[in-house]
Amino acid sequence: MSNSEEALKYFATSAGLVTVKMMMFGPMTAFYRLKDSAFANEEDLALSNKKDRRTVFNHPQIERMRRCSMNDLENIVPFVIIGGLFAVFSGSSLTTILWHYRIFVASRFLHSIAYLLPLPQPSRVLCYGVGFGTNLSMAIRLLMNTWLL
């Protein structure tokens, strides 16, 4: 198995894990919408038989999850784009590649925990910064190694 083939397999695990984590905001949001009858569409009111069901756009926990989910999207999408290309075109050692993946995955799981509990700041800012730095480090190495425009 070549270097980049093995790196891609590690990438598949890391990308799979953060993607499944990100997917979980869907059912979690649905749970709160049903529990508190806080729906975003008129036609959804039929899903509840509570009396005070109505469309709600400022449910605190749902809005918190929405921000957390958007932050995931804005960081995990770059990770998948850059991390996947990094496995193939980085010219880095397998160890370097793997530790970028591991640190990113850990930072995003901790970020979600810090956002949803929530933990006191600056825990969330630190998790965000570590993930961002990992992506940036991969991006710079990738661009230096592939620069063709």
Add this chain to the structure above:
Amino acid sequence: MSNSEEALKYFATSAGLVTVKMMMFGPMTAFYRLKDSAFANEEDLALSNKKDRRTVFNHPQIERMRRCSMNDLENIVPFVIIGGLFAVFSGSSLTTILWHYRIFVASRFLHSIAYLLPLPQPSRVLCYGVGFGTNLSMAIRLLMNTWLL
């Protein structure tokens, strides 16, 4: 053509179709913003010569399309990440792979129709659930087959 090469070609068609569908929210939103002079930025008012043009952030149909588009992003991005890796690393038969793709594509086209018309619930919830389950099924098979962290 190897198994995973053919699977990737099927993936290209499926990913292309759901991506083009998702792209269509852009022009559709622009159409409603122009038709109803409901712009999000001050500088956009120059695009209309109507008298009552103004910035608007609660146009019902535009907000509905925005939610539908976000739901697409939150489900199609995972599909592309996991589905692409699934073609290469799943260890599944071509038939298994293809049916995951077909069911996901169908569920997302039906989801958009159910959201935009809108159709009465639980039609949209069912479409969402089928797409979510397809992604989860691919993710579990992928992670079991590649687990390297």
Add this chain to the structure above:
Amino acid sequence: MSNSEEALKYFATSAGLVTVKMMMFGPMTAFYRLKDSAFANEEDLALSNKKDRRTVFNHPQIERMRRCSMNDLENIVPFVIIGGLFAVFSGSSLTTILWHYRIFVASRFLHSIAYLLPLPQPSRVLCYGVGFGTNLSMAIRLLMNTWLL
């Protein structure tokens, strides 16, 4: 180096550039949140020692960056999906592939400039349209060359 291998290397540079640009909305938003003590979460108030710190959801520049960032996500995600597959499955010449990449990258950098300054319309609409058209052109060529469902 085969045609599609070289195309993928060009793709890596283009995808890397637009992704890094898109990532920059994170620190830029953080900068404005700190500067104007305009936070989205109660626990974030501890990050500032100003007196009038509070949660704010309608900071004009932050909202403008959020819309610009969302527009990026809605266009760069399709570019990465379709552009990556286009390098492998398009059946197009390397020149055709490269110019799709270059025009898309240029259109999105100009779009961000037009959105953030802002420049008078229709500059932003034109940038958006060029990027959208490039994606659509790649998608049509891709689907015609891979059609397997």
